[in-house]
Amino acid sequence: MILVTGATGNVGSELVTRLAAAGVPVRAMTRSPEKADFPSGVEVVAGDFDKPETLPAALDGIDRVFVVPPGYGPEGPVQERTLVTAARAAGVRHLVKLSTSGVTHGATDPLSSGHRQGEQIVRESGLAWTILRPGTFMVYLYGCAPTIRSERTMYVTEGDPVSAMIHPRDIASVAATVLINPGHEGRTYTLTGGEALSPQRQAEVVGAALGQQVRVVERTRAETQAEFDRLGWGGPRLEALLELKRQSAAWDWKISDSVEELTGSAPLTLHDWVEENIHIFG
Numbered sequence: 001m002i003l004v005t006g007a008t009g010n011v012g013s014e015l016v017t018r019l020a021a022a023g024v025p026v027r028a029m030t031r032s033p034e035k036a037d038f039p040s041g042v043e044v045v046a047g048d049f050d051k052p053e054t055l056p057a058a059l060d061g062i063d064r065v066f067v068v069p070p071g072y073g074p075e076g077p078v079q080e081r082t083l084v085t086a087a088r089a090a091g092v093r094h095l096v097k098l099s100t101s102g103v104t105h106g107a108t109d110p111l112s113s114g115h116r117q118g119e120q121i122v123r124e125s126g127l128a129w130t131i132l133r134p135g136t137f138m139v140y141l142y143g144c145a146p147t148i149r150s151e152r153t154m155y156v157t158e159g160d161p162v163s164a165m166i167h168p169r170d171i172a173s174v175a176a177t178v179l180i181n182p183g184h185e186g187r188t189y190t191l192t193g194g195e196a197l198s199p200q201r202q203a204e205v206v207g208a209a210l211g212q213q214v215r216v217v218e219r220t221r222a223e224t225q226a227e228f229d230r231l232g233w234g235g236p237r238l239e240a241l242l243e244l245k246r247q248s249a250a251w252d253w254k255i256s257d258s259v260e261e262l263t264g265s266a267p268l269t270l271h272d273w274v275e276e277n278i279h280i281f282g
Helices: 010-021 052-059 078-090 110-123 138-151 168-180 199-210 221-231 236-248 258-263 270-276
Strands: 002-004 026-030 043-046 064-067 094-098 128-134 153-157 187-191 215-219
Touching: 002 010, 010 026, 010 168, 043 052, 052 078, 064 078, 064 168, 078 094, 078 110, 094 110, 094 168, 110 128, 110 236, 128 168, 138 153, 138 199, 138 270, 153 199, 153 221, 168 187, 168 258, 187 258, 199 215, 199 270, 215 221, 221 236
Parallel strands: 002 026, 002 064, 026 043, 064 094, 094 128, 128 187, 153 215
Antiparallel strands: none
16 A cells, blocks of 8 residues: 655646546545545545654554655654654555755755755665655746736745746655556656746736736845745745755756656646636636
């Protein structure tokens, strides 16, 4: 049986659905099982990386785990250490960790650094492992939706990179492939979409779907931080994300063939994602 942690997240929810559709026994771990909405046949279990006492029950009878840590604080990858300890005790054979492409390209921002340390813990666990390193998620555009909806304006931070954005469903497809099929142990895959899009081009895709022009306005980093502080979304995590985006301008445009090579299908496009989520843009 496969345990999917982060089961209600962008990738985890897609992965649970895909595994269930394939008839693979899957258990979904979430901190709030009463709020979960999964396909019939999916076993749902309460579990929390920050509550080690919840992990033995979640891992009972599990041989493969999709590892999605909830985030990295100043203390580093505590979640991976906690999970690895519990997984070894439970007899888990294979860990598939969701990481970030920043590790591939030597990024030093806090998010990439946390994932780099987390990867090390998984590699040294004594268990079989596979690392997935996706680039920018298309769901990044959720953050632009309110002003696109109200002003038909997409605010970006000065220097925002040209990005080979990836659909979470493609990450889930790759994860399902490496969890179900042997031969991926000890491998690391960098995952991207199939085209590199500037912020202007991203706005054009959204505008085409809406049938209206969406203009792009650049903010300085300080202006972006001030706006998110006003909305209550600021703090260290935002600072870390902005630093990752600043550094990623050097590589976020690079396209990997891993999605098609592993799944046999070309990556989904930003047009696909926008059409599926057009309601958020109004």
